[in-house]
Amino acid sequence: MNPVVRTILQRLGLGIGTLLVVSIIISLAIEMLPGDFARAVLGQSATPETVAAFQREVGLDRSPVVRYFEWMGGVLRGDFGESYASAGSLAGHRRLVADMIGPRLLNTLFLAGVAALVAVPLALFLGIMAALHRNSILDRGVNVVSLVSISSPEFFLAYILIMFLAVKLPIFVSLASISPSMSVLERLYVIALPAITLVLVIVAHMMRMTRAAIINLLASPYIEMGRLKGARPMQIILRHALPNAWAPIANVVALNLAYLVVGVVVVEVVFTYPGIGQLMVDAVSKRDLPVVQGCALVFAATYILLNLIADIVTIASNPRLLHPR
Amino acid sequence: MSETAKPSAGTRTKGDVLLEIRDLQIEGESDEVWRPIVRGVDLTLKRGEVLGLIGESGAGKSTIGLAAMGYARGGCRFSGGSVVFDGIDLRAVSDEARRKLRGSRIAYVAQSAAASFNPAHRLMDQTVEAELREGIRNRTEAEKDAIELYRRLRLPNPEEIGFRYPHQVSGGQLQRAMTAMAMTCRPDLIIFDEPTTALDVTTQVEVLAAIRDIVDQFHTAAIYITHDLAVVAQMADRIKVLRYGKSVEEAPTREMLANPREEYTRSLWSVRKLGKQEQPGGEPILQVKNVTAAYGNTVRVLNDVTVTVPRGRTVAVVGESGSGKSTLARVITGLLPPIEGQVVFDGQALPPALKERAQDTLRRIQMIYQMPDTALNPRQTVYEAIGRPLEFYRGLSGAKKEARIVELLNLIEMDESYVDRLPGELSGGQKQRICIARALAAEPELIICDEVTSALDQIVQEGILQLLMRLQRELGVSYLFITHDIATVRAISDEIVVMFQGRVVQQGPKSRVLSPPHPPYTELLLSSVPEMDPDWLTNLLARRKAQPAAVKAGDY
Structure with missing residues (x-):
């Protein structure tokens, strides 16, 4: 085999x-x-x-x-x-338990999927840019912002977002209650704030690992060879470093995606989103x-x-x- | 091949200056202090000319080679002088202009092709990368040309080898593929940075011949960096000797070999003259009897190997990488229990596995490794490294232990001022001496030396070899000396064991093994060792062409 x-x-x-x-x-x-x-x-x-x-x-x-x-x-x-x-x-x-979990799981997966679709490419992009312009203002700025967002409790982030994007500037709604009758667009609009919260929480971790995995490889002889072959800095990162950095990045991405399904209870509670996390909390108390x-x-x-x-x-x-x- | 692809070779006659380096100064940073690495080196290279740069490690050879591309490694910077390539001042032009020159007009061939090829891409994709980027050829033409270059460099299966990944190809082949990669854009200048240092001698001959031919065919100018004089003698038109970042002397190859002017140059020459009078064998201390060993029960690495080491003598085990030399050491030390056969030490059969052996047996057989850097714990001081076996095997502690450590340091020609140093604060040669002292601390009867001088410069090598010989005279210790370097074998051995593909090909006193007639593999091995004669390679290739060898090296 x-x-x-x-x-x-x-x-x-x-x-x-x-x-x-x-x-x-x-x-x-x-x-x-x-x-x-x-x-x-x-x-x-x-x-x-x-x-x-x-x-x-x-x-x-x-x-x-x-x-x-x-x-x-x-x-x-x-x-x-x-x-x-x-x-x-x-x-x-x-x-039936299956009937109770099913729709809630779908809701959670919808929110997680939206957050992941934004967060993963964003994290990779920021990580690559930070590695490319190491120690530049961009690198430091991205690092500081991501550290702040990773260090803040998610409910805090959630309430800050509600305050600014739902109360002071009523762009989004603070209650993410969705119903089966809503269209996809309506759902996306309703879950915007919880999705943004989740993105802020997971992007930092993935971005930092991408940056570290790439920088770790930049001292390799084959990277120097790439430079001596006249490759542009961006090609060095994308062609020579990134293909060898997928393993650690994939592991961190997997952990963070798992968090999107498993660890979203707090965010679901804040936005009263009918996901599987809330279902489990309710079930435990009952x-x-x-x-x-x-x-x-x-x-x-x-x-x-x-x-x-x-x-x-x-x-x-x-x-x-x-x-x- | 189109006209633009191959800049008219006819114009590339030796004569006009291609590269001119004046008063080059480069600094390197360590502990936040900038220290000079290259201190005012001048260098002139004409089109089609090959200049050999030679010197010990730390002489600044690679740094100068890279400077010729306008490149300084991380932690290094240009601090003075000029580098003018074909009228372009590389220090003055923009990053972008320098980048465009690299790969297309100045190419680089690195020491370790295995590390310098990107493991994630096929050889072909890496070979054609620069020419596709610069738009010199389209992909189809580029691949056709690459296959042609592979063929000219005598790579096996030139049509297919490009579609393999680096880990699927041997070191010697990778080194040639890297030369092909450097050639794709038909650069005016190639920097060869120790391209054969990591290869076996038998493979080295092939690579040297291939590089020399292709440089000749395309009239490419080259800077050939090496620490091996005999190699540079085959490759270079002129030789420049460097030391401590300064030029010692420079002359055409033949002149340099015939009469080196400077004392330092002569000392480089003299290392190869180290020699030891062969002594007849006595009662055996170690007998390896009909040992067959394998990793994971599938690949047989040793096949019916029988080796005897007489007490107080040095037995050299020679052979190329993959011949089973180090596996033999692992069997003797018990790290790899053999499938068949036994190891007899001082008349007694040893238990095959390490953990079944008594502590005193372990004490009597010690080992010294190739890389002192990895053999010493970087966080242990000299005191701890040498003190540990004293405690473990000899039960010493306190003042007795300290006294013995100082004694051992004196024995290896160092003193007590080194006691508190960490390995990072020692030179390569000093680290290897500490490894020797650590082995001696156990007061062993047999020391297995696995390529102990291969990672060291020639002059440092000589010091270590002389130390080992002196210790043998004074302490009567026996050595099993594993090496691929025939010069070392000549220097220190009493008996020689030649290994090839896991078997012993020849075994006997040094004088007999080194004098003809040889079995075919010994012949191939001995004839592949470069000699100082600048015509050596040419003559060897002519001889081999007339009389194809009965054995081929496993690597190509």
């Missing part, structure tokens, strides 16, 4: 293994959550009988190991279980365990998938692996 394909399959297998381990950790963590789930769901006034009935219905009376395997078995079939909120005699209709488990698994899968893609980019950018002797 082609060694590259083999390596990728190995990584994929490893990723699935990691996901399994993570699923166990999620279940363990949930076991350790304090508080009585039934009471949290049913309220303090629930009678012991209702509590017992609820526990039987959702299976809390069985051992954690059995519940784990049941849950995993369901997940493998694409069934993430039912929300506790719909269980018991108090709720009228049943709500002790809606199947939803928490489902969300956690989606987050883990996101991380693993993005890191896998970064690995593939690393392999594909290394001719030693791609074209063995």
Whole structure:
């Protein structure tokens, strides 16, 4: 088998293994959550009988190991279980976890995708320009701005943006509530502020890594050779340095994209955006365990998938692996 | 080939001045102080002429070579003088004008082609880069021309080699591909910066011949930088000797070789005359018996190798890179357990793996490496580097340890003032001496020297070799001396083992191995060692043409 394909399959297998381990950790963590789930769901006034009935219905009376395997078995079939909120005699209709997570995940991916489409090219561009004009005013300016934005808490950035771009200059709206009936353009307009916040948060990290990865290579003999062949400074960076710098850059990009899906809770709360982060926070406070488990698994899968893609980019950018002797 | 592509070769006769450097001064920055690297060097090069620049490392050879392109490395700057190339004052014109000259009219061939080719691009893309950028040819023509150059440089598969990546091509081939790359724009001047230093002698012959031919064919002027006199004697019309950034003397090659005027030049010549009287072998201290070894069970690196080292003698192991010399050292030290065969030390078979060996066995076999820079921990002082084996093997501490460290420093002709230095504060030769002292601290009976002088200048080399010989006389230590340098072998060995592709080709006392008749590979190896005679390469090539060698070097 082609060694590259083999390596990728190995990584994929490893990723699935990691996901399994993570699923166990999620279940363990949930076991350790304090508080009585039934009471949290049913309220303090629930009678012991209702509590017992609820526990039987959702299976809390069985051992954690059995519940784990049941849950995993369901997940493998694409069934993430039912929300506790719909269980018991108090709720009228049943709500599947998958149905709750699905639309929220799509919302999150939409916001993340918009932020990534702006942030990644911007970070690469700024990183390359900073490396090209090292120690110039441009380089220092970009560094200072990115350091400020990376050091500020994201809710702070979010409120500053709201204050200036929604209150003082009412260009955008501060509430990013979207509904299925909105057109793409309307959605883009509504999510402008959260997207800008996210861009500000992740651009710095990626830009700094791009700059560092390129500068790190500028001392290589083949870069000097490029100069002695009369290549222009921009060609040196784009043709001679960047192709060898993809590996570290891809890894940082993957981490930041994962953050866009996994770490956006705060931004979602500030802008009341109906994403998966908010769903998970709500579920934790309501002790809606199947939803928490489902969300956690989606987050883990996101991380693993993005890191896998970064690995593939690393392999594909290394001719030693791609074209063995 | 179009007319514009190849500036009329007829006009390029030797005669008019192409490059004129006057009173060149270049400074380098270290610890925020600018210190002179080149101090007032003059240089004149005519069209079609090859000038050899020779000197030890730090003499400023490369800096001057790059200055001829109007280029100063990072941390260096021009501080005086002028560089005039074909009427253009390179120090006065704009960056853009200088950039346009580079690659198209002045080209550069670097020491390590393996490091100087960009790992991310195919050879062809890199070869044609400059001419496409300058619009000299279109891509199809450029590739056709590159293939023609590959052919002229005698690269195997000239049609296809361009479509390989640098890591898929051997060092000798890369060096020739880099020469092809320099030739694409038919520059007026090429700077060759130690282009064969990193190559095996057998490969070096091919590359030297290829470079000489192509420079001749296109009447290109060249500055040929090297520290190897015998090499420069083959390549240059004139030789300029440099030391400490100043010119020592300059003369036509034959004149320079026949009567060097300056004392320093003569000292460069004399290094090769170091020699040792061969002594007959005695009882063996080390016997490597029928060893076969491999990395990862697939590639056999050693095949049925048997080597004996007599006590108190020096056995030199010679062969080109990839012949298994260093692997042999790894087997002896236990770093690589062999698949078959055994290592017998002082009459006892050693356990194959390092961790099964007793501490005292480890003490008795020590190793010195090629690169003292990487063999010494940069954060450990001389005291720590030498003191550690004293503690570990000899259990010394406190005043006893200190006294012994001073003793060892004296033994290697250094003194206690060096005790607190870090490796970064020592010269290359001093660092290698510290490595020797560290090995001696264990009071070993056998020291394996793996290319210990290859990274050093000739004069420093001589000092290290003399030190090793003196230590052997005084302490009776035995050496297994791994090297690819035949001059070193002549200088210090009692017995010689010739290795080729993981096998021992020949083995015996120095006098027998070095005198004819030789087995074919030994013949190839010995005949490839450059000699001071400026006609050596010409004669060798003629001889080889008349009588094709039975063995070819693995590298080309």
